[in-house]
Amino acid sequence: MSETPLLEARGLNTYYGASHVLRSVDFHVGRGETVSLLGRNGMGKTTLMRSLMGLVVPKSGDIRFAGVEMRGWRPSAIARAGVGFVPEGRGIFPNLTVEENLVFAEREGADGRRDWTREAVIDLFPRLAERRTNWGNQLSGGEQQMLTIGRALMSNPSLLLVDEATEGLAPLVRDDIWRTLRLIADRGVAIVVVDKNLDDVVKLCRRHIILVKGQIVFEGDTHALAANDDFVRSQLGL
Numbered sequence: 001m002s003e004t005p006l007l008e009a010r011g012l013n014t015y016y017g018a019s020h021v022l023r024s025v026d027f028h029v030g031r032g033e034t035v036s037l038l039g040r041n042g043m044g045k046t047t048l049m050r051s052l053m054g055l056v057v058p059k060s061g062d063i064r065f066a067g068v069e070m071r072g073w074r075p076s077a078i079a080r081a082g083v084g085f086v087p088e089g090r091g092i093f094p095n096l097t098v099e100e101n102l103v104f105a106e107r108e109g110a111d112g113r114r115d116w117t118r119e120a121v122i123d124l125f126p127r128l129a130e131r132r133t134n135w136g137n138q139l140s141g142g143e144q145q146m147l148t149i150g151r152a153l154m155s156n157p158s159l160l161l162v163d164e165a166t167e168g169l170a171p172l173v174r175d176d177i178w179r180t181l182r183l184i185a186d187r188g189v190a191i192v193v194v195d196k197n198l199d200d201v202v203k204l205c206r207r208h209i210i211l212v213k214g215q216i217v218f219e220g221d222t223h224a225l226a227a228n229d230d231f232v233r234s235q236l237g238l
């Protein structure tokens, strides 16, 4: 018998007002699994992450996390249960230092895990170590993004949702972020990423999902993604 997924969503329908964005989406993530959410702009990737995080409540469907139904929970409760969110556009406090931003987010994991301490997070991002006492608003875009990931880790999540973490960043900084996400995954944290760069995505993620107009049109491992290259590229507009 296969293991229960860490997160399992079934039949999610999410609306913004009258606009029906997610249409009967089934989605699951295993413990420690890495999954990509792909699709053109406006197809519902961010909305799926926001639905899982409780930032928008699906009108129907179930979301079970670690075996517990959590649709309708507040985002803070979902975070406490072990879901970390790295939102698009970065969410750090500009008037706190790097260290303060991290300390502020510190919390033990749902199962009492404290893998990610301030020191462990700073070790992961050598660039942040050099800037521990800088204010959030003194950081470059890449450093802000690293701090956003670091903050999410400070709550010791078992699942990290990462929305467009490398967008608009220089290639070397992007590489740094991908390398760090790999290290986080190697520590057993499940990761779901939304990102436009397919070449980088396939290096991190083992399973891939393509959304078109709020519906899943493809789901498969990296091998299946490559085997369906023409279809995949047409759906992604590449």
Ligand SMILES: Nc1ncnc2c1ncn2[C@@H]1O[C@H](COP(=O)(O)OP(=O)(O)OP(=O)(O)O)[C@@H](O)[C@H]1O
Residues within 6 Å of the ligand: 016, 019, 021, 039, 040, 041, 042, 043, 044, 045, 046, 047, 048
């Ligand atoms: N707060 C909102 N209110 C109303 N409509 C929204 C809102 N946020 C997103 N939408 C609409 O929902 C649809 C899905 O948007 P979503 O941001 O989930 O797409 P996405 O796949 O993440 O795209 P992108 O890569 O552009 O972020 C789009 O049509 C978008 O215009």
